[in-house]
Amino acid sequence: MKFKVGDIAQYLSGTVAGDSQKEVENIAAIERASEGDLTFLSNPKYESFLYTTQASAVIVSQDLELKQPVSCVLIKVKDPYSSFTMVLEMVEQSITPRYEGIESPSFIHEDAQVGEDVYVGAFAYIGKGAVIGDRAKIFPNCYVGEGATIGSDSILLPGAAVHHSVQIGNHCTLHHGAVIGAEGFGFAPQADGSYRRTPQLGTVILEDYVSVGANTTIDRATFDATVIKKGVKLDNLVQIAHNCTVGEHTVMAAQVGVAGSAHIGAKCMLGGQVGVSGHINIADGSKVVPQSGIMSSIEAEGQSWMGSPIVESKQHFRITAAMRRLPDLIKQVRALEKKLEQATGG
């Protein structure tokens, strides 16, 4: 791809300082950019790179006051970061392969319903009674079970699976190997120490604009549904057990595990490898540091938490700092005991 700086500025409703005929053909970070690259400056702490960068053009804030001369062309906009995202989106349009039509062999049950402009890759399986919305993309080796629904404009990357009766909203993305609707882990202990499987008759509902990472698993409910609300973003290798709900616009980093019947509020942020116990509630806006363990409900909204089991973050920092002084503290106490013994004559 090659773009003129002037055309990019126009697309971003910005202005050009320098040669608007200059062409860029790659995108790079400001500290590593070279001739022909377009980059951006959003975080002020990177401003020094602006005066040394080899980039051909840099998207900057219209409010930026230059402290030195620059050798690159500037594209001045209101919000450099979101303008840069717009450029990424434009470039993506131009470089991403097109996926369209029904490849062969694929398996589409005669009682399945497939919308318009749908892509179905080779070796994809669409079961009886499944419904695929308009413009959905079902990549190779995907599995859509009996009676499952895929909303319009949703994407199932290769090897993603949506099991029977599961409902996926519009504009959702399921990455490679994501498994939606495997059976919940329900086994009742028997007198002889063995376990009897409890049938899992519920389903999973993903509302619109949900993104599910590669090899992430979301189990179907025992009855009712495991519900992932609008706009939730889950990273790779996350586990959501049966009967959970995850509130709107909550994000979870990779390898988070959520046990059964946990209810996580809206706009929460869970760091990587966080664990959430079953049957608890997490208040809206909770922020949890990576590797923390949430063993009981969080009732205060919008707080930051750390540790396993978690405590409020500021307290955790104090405890962690104190722990490092613990070996010395033991010596201090021993010294005190000795001194006091001497002082009091034992």
Add this chain to the structure above:
Amino acid sequence: MKFKVGDIAQYLSGTVAGDSQKEVENIAAIERASEGDLTFLSNPKYESFLYTTQASAVIVSQDLELKQPVSCVLIKVKDPYSSFTMVLEMVEQSITPRYEGIESPSFIHEDAQVGEDVYVGAFAYIGKGAVIGDRAKIFPNCYVGEGATIGSDSILLPGAAVHHSVQIGNHCTLHHGAVIGAEGFGFAPQADGSYRRTPQLGTVILEDYVSVGANTTIDRATFDATVIKKGVKLDNLVQIAHNCTVGEHTVMAAQVGVAGSAHIGAKCMLGGQVGVSGHINIADGSKVVPQSGIMSSIEAEGQSWMGSPIVESKQHFRITAAMRRLPDLIKQVRALEKKLEQATGG
């Protein structure tokens, strides 16, 4: 599905109090049930819901003495929880899609042996010399490697893989993306800092009634076999490394990781995200709290463990409670030092 209350009572060898002709068509939790729902009461702490529920019928203990009048029909049985599980099983029979026959295209090697009443989904692969037992179900996109054996009545959900020579017992369930028999992680360090792969010539044996969660991985042994004994239940995204054994009726929650050559006893319960070091033994009946790290062998049977590295649970609670007081303790010691200095005149 629609069932008459009287028919359900008969199936459960129970009795009806109320209109046995009443029909139910859904299943719900007692606190959320509405008209047309069947539910159950097992845990006494939910008894208050019995008097307010909108459910059409409730399965209760035959020993229950009503404290108030109820508006629902009662089905009185000996053990409400296991009766309810029986109902779930009956409903499952009636609503679960049937999977039968050999779908096309699938790949069944001419030297593979496929039993009676087997389901083979489209795009499933059954290699040379593989043996598939009667009534087994091999869903789409599954892989059964050369010489692997699948016992009768076992189920491989879509995308599950059983690699060459692996033996799966009867009545096992492998959920979506479970990988049985990938190569163990064996590399010998070389003088130049690189690694030389150690061939993994062993296999994996799953005994009967084993359940393996979605995207869980069980590696083949270097020689001999990684063995998962009868009745073991593994949740999603669990890792079992090469040469391990897992004892009968042990259960592991999601994201547990077990390193190579660990031997885990029977009837253990490992919480989510627990880690087990290699080359250690865990005694029968051990219970381990989520996120704990087991770094050395557990010799006492039937104990409860917590922490990373683990200590006995009661001790862990004391330590955790003490840790929260640590910042204050440091201040106390400092105050003591000062006071003692003053008292003794420095």
Add this chain to the structure above:
Amino acid sequence: MKFKVGDIAQYLSGTVAGDSQKEVENIAAIERASEGDLTFLSNPKYESFLYTTQASAVIVSQDLELKQPVSCVLIKVKDPYSSFTMVLEMVEQSITPRYEGIESPSFIHEDAQVGEDVYVGAFAYIGKGAVIGDRAKIFPNCYVGEGATIGSDSILLPGAAVHHSVQIGNHCTLHHGAVIGAEGFGFAPQADGSYRRTPQLGTVILEDYVSVGANTTIDRATFDATVIKKGVKLDNLVQIAHNCTVGEHTVMAAQVGVAGSAHIGAKCMLGGQVGVSGHINIADGSKVVPQSGIMSSIEAEGQSWMGSPIVESKQHFRITAAMRRLPDLIKQVRALEKKLEQATGG
């Protein structure tokens, strides 16, 4: 397989003590070996088994001085462990199934380029413009995206995926369900609390001799590339986020998670379930104990680390030991306070 002891000794450039015509047909650990087995003795602490083993033949060091008579044939070599690995390699050659040719149905785009002596399993998908090197093996249900490159002698086990434009070097192994090049987890928070996806236009590069475990995920960069250098070995269920680099010959055990833009040095060893925060650097040769959390950069090379957040291992042992004494310490301090009060008259 059946081998004569004399032939094995010749293959290993070793000498035989005993009957060189004796045949072995299995491999076993020295403590469990029986008639017909070949085993080895490398670790001196197992020497006692040499005098009691039922094995037919044992590979030993040429420097070993027998303390008792033995009933087995000895194969004397310079380095028993690497000789044994050579035997495993020889046996593997003879027992591993051959995979060759193009099975049907598979999907190979007419614009893909497939080298010589390549295996393509049924239901494998090779997209437009993809390049498959000589002697590569692409097992059933694999996905090779548009424009992706697979080096010569590389192996994609069933269900492995290499997404569009990703480059895999020579002699790499991707185990079952490994996902290389799924989209990085990039979302920009919006004013209303929702998130806007940041396109991920970069790629992933795996250099030569990289091994990637089953269901492990390596995400594509936002721009540039996520880079896994020569000889890196990743176990199962590992997560490598976008824009990371992993240095030569670094190994990671199962379920390690590495957040975005982390740079991990060469020859590091990360234990199972370790977490690495984003945007940090880890020095060459760092060794990190399982379940540790690396929250900030490690600058000193070749050190050993533990804990979450990590501290240097020796310090961590001291702290952990001290923690177990903490409940008692609190009592000691309370006693001191009381004693001092009495001594000073309050």
